[in-house]
Amino acid sequence: MARGALSPVELTRALFARIQAHDSRLASFVTLTEKPALAAARAAERALREGKRGPLLGIPLGVKDIFETKGVRTTACSRILADHVPTADAEVVRRLRAAGAVLMGKTTTHEFALGGPAFDLPWPPARNPWDATRFTGGSSSGSGVAVAAGFCLGALGSDTGGSIRMPASYCGVAGIKPTAGLVSRSGVIPLAPSLDTVGPMAWTAEDCAILLDVLAGHDPTDPASVKAPRVGYRRGLAAPVKGLRIGFLRRFTEADVPVTPEVAAMLARTLKLLESLGCRVEEAKLPAMAEFMATCRILLTAEAYAMHELNLQQRAGDFSRSFRLRTLAGGLIRAADYLAAQRNRNELIAATAALFRRFDLLITAATPGPAAPLEGQPAEEALLGMTLVTPGNITGFPAMSVCGGFSENGLPMGVQILGPAFGDAAVLRLGHHLERANGTRAARPALPA
Amino acid sequence: MEQHEKPISAAPTAAEIEILAARAGLHLNPGQMADLAIAWRYAVQAAALVPRVIRFADDFAFAFHLAPPAHGKPAKSSTSARRAKRGSAKRGGGGH
Numbered sequence: 001m002a003r004g005a006l007s008p009v010e011l012t013r014a015l016f017a018r019i020q021a022h023d024s025r026l027a028s029f030v031t032l033t034e035k036p037a038l039a040a041a042r043a044a045e046r047a048l049r050e051g052k053r054g055p056l057l058g059i060p061l062g063v064k065d066i067f068e069t070k071g072v073r074t075t076a077c078s079r080i081l082a083d084h085v086p087t088a089d090a091e092v093v094r095r096l097r098a099a100g101a102v103l104m105g106k107t108t109t110h111e112f113a114l115g116g117p118a119f120d121l122p123w124p125p126a127r128n129p130w131d132a133t134r135f136t137g138g139s140s141s142g143s144g145v146a147v148a149a150g151f152c153l154g155a156l157g158s159d160t161g162g163s164i165r166m167p168a169s170y171c172g173v174a175g176i177k178p179t180a181g182l183v184s185r186s187g188v189i190p191l192a193p194s195l196d197t198v199g200p201m202a203w204t205a206e207d208c209a210i211l212l213d214v215l216a217g218h219d220p221t222d223p224a225s226v227k228a229p230r231v232g233y234r235r236g237l238a239a240p241v242k243g244l245r246i247g248f249l250r251r252f253t254e255a256d257v258p259v260t261p262e263v264a265a266m267l268a269r270t271l272k273l274l275e276s277l278g279c280r281v282e283e284a285k286l287p288a289m290a291e292f293m294a295t296c297r298i299l300l301t302a303e304a305y306a307m308h309e310l311n312l313q314q315r316a317g318d319f320s321r322s323f324r325l326r327t328l329a330g331g332l333i334r335a336a337d338y339l340a341a342q343r344n345r346n347e348l349i350a351a352t353a354a355l356f357r358r359f360d361l362l363i364t365a366a367t368p369g370p371a372a373p374l375e376g377q378p379a380e381e382a383l384l385g386m387t388l389v390t391p392g393n394i395t396g397f398p399a400m401s402v403c404g405g406f407s408e409n410g411l412p413m414g415v416q417i418l419g420p421a422f423g424d425a426a427v428l429r430l431g432h433h434l435e436r437a438n439g440t441r442a443a444r445p446a447l448p449a
Numbered sequence: 450m451e452q453h454e455k456p457i458s459a460a461p462t463a464a465e466i467e468i469l470a471a472r473a474g475l476h477l478n479p480g481q482m483a484d485l486a487i488a489w490r491y492a493v494q495a496a497a498l499v500p501r502v503i504r505f506a507d508d509f510a511f512a513f514h515l516a517p518p519a520h521g522k523p524a525k526s527s528t529s530a531r532r533a534k535r536g537s538a539k540r541g542g543g544g545h
Contacts, residue, residue: 290498291498293495294496294497294499297495298492298496313473313475316476316477316481317481324481324484324485324488326488328477328481328488328489329492331473331474331475332470332473332489332492333492333496337496337499340496340499340510341499343508343510344499344500380487383491384491384494
């Protein structure tokens with residue numbers, strides 16, 4: 001674009017044509033904003049002709065439908081907010097617009113960023129572009145699909161219990177849950193405020209770094225926002241990873257949340273690649289995943305119920321069954337149990353921080369297997385199902401998923417990288433080097449004509 | 450000094466669930482009530498897995514931090530900053 005070889009207007013038009021051709025099947029967008037997007041693309045084109053430059057100038061992006069967008073319906077894929085048109089942009093949306101990004105529309109989410117795919121809502125669940133009969137992961141399902149399908153170059157997601165990293169893994173893209181407080185949540189419809197985190201999803205770790213350079217920064221309107229030193233995330237990618245001390249969380253994937261043989265083989269290949277890059281890989285141990293998950297479930301269920309109590313009391317039937325199953329019990333959780341979970345959360349943070357005195361980064365799988373079939377999964381299963389993403393949420397430390405390989409039937413599988421608080425740059429750097437070494441970025445899902 | 454707290458007891462019966470739901474202000478149809486019973490069983494299991502050791506002297510659960518004032522000026526609270534920034538922005542759609 002900077003050289004004038006690619007026009008933002010032509011790119012935006014081509015992407016809308018691609019969306020028109022394929023998204024009726026994949027359902028990654030809830031609302032398209034073609035007219036304002038083309039206006040933004042024209043403005044970017046003018047700016048480029050005038051010699052202005054910026055990493056996001058003219059770059060088409062998607063926005064998960066829990067981020068408020070001025071004058072554009074923001075539904076959270078819930079009947080509760082079906083007609084909600086915000087009068088202001090979320091802070092991160094404002095930052096993207098100010099950087100010259102072209103916002104293509106609002107992407108599908110699980111209802112209020114919680115739960116699994118719901119078939120009892122006015123919006124169909126998004127479908128995996130690698131195999132449309134498969135689950136996308138969630139809740140940032142539409143963002144993962146839109147990036148993987150080539151409908152946009154990046155998207156905003158949110159991660160309260162894995163909602164960026166799981167769709168990134170199942171859809172074969174990169175997604176980072178930054179350190180808590182690094183990116184503003186002001187104007188983002190909350191799910192569980194002590195866990196909610198905003199982050200970018202894109203085809204590569206490098207694109208995530210470019211987005212994070214724009215998104216990160218203190219915002220006094222978010223009470224959890226921190227004044228962290230400015231870091232050049234993209235600039236930091238070039239540094240070598242040789243000598244990094246990597247802790248492999250073997251017990252997580254071999255005992256706590258047993259992964260499929262294909263994911264185990266992908267992890268083994270990844271560890272060898274890391275060693276070939278000069279990293280020192282050793283086994284590392286955190287407290288049991290069951291303890292992370294139990295603590296997270298109590299906090300998330302109680303906080304999500306508190307956010308939605310009035311509507312759950314007055315119009316429970318307007319929510320999807322998937323959402324009700326995950327929130328209603330929050331009305332019965334005792335304050336003592338919630339506080340026990342908060343107390344234990346801090347114990348888990350201390351244990352994890354202690355491990356980062358021995359290791360620079362930790363590695364595990366992002367999901368225990370490739371994407372399962374979308375339909376026919378009992379909604380209750382998610383109440384007991386174990387995931388591998390919870391430590392990142394409980395600690396607030398940065399964690400990302402990058403594509404680690406593909407299953408025999410062509411489905412992507414994600415590697416998860418965890419870093420210490422404000423170690424986002426190191427997480428992105430390792431993700432970038434892994435992607436370059438494993439060659440997964442050469443494969444794109446083939447969308448049927 | 451430490452104290453070991455007791456988590457929620459075993460899953461309640463359907464009749465007990467109805468009483469608990471009513472006390473929470475939830476008016477659910479029979480299908481939703483059945484879902485609540487399922488969800489509650491899992492919540493009970495989760496609560497039982499959370500370690501409960503209270504150290505009265507330095508209890509993590511009640512940490513409360515105030516940001517130091519910047520250069521002697523009174524700190525602007527995040528709430529007032531948000532109100533000032535978002536102006537008349539109001540969320541619509543069902544009282545969310």
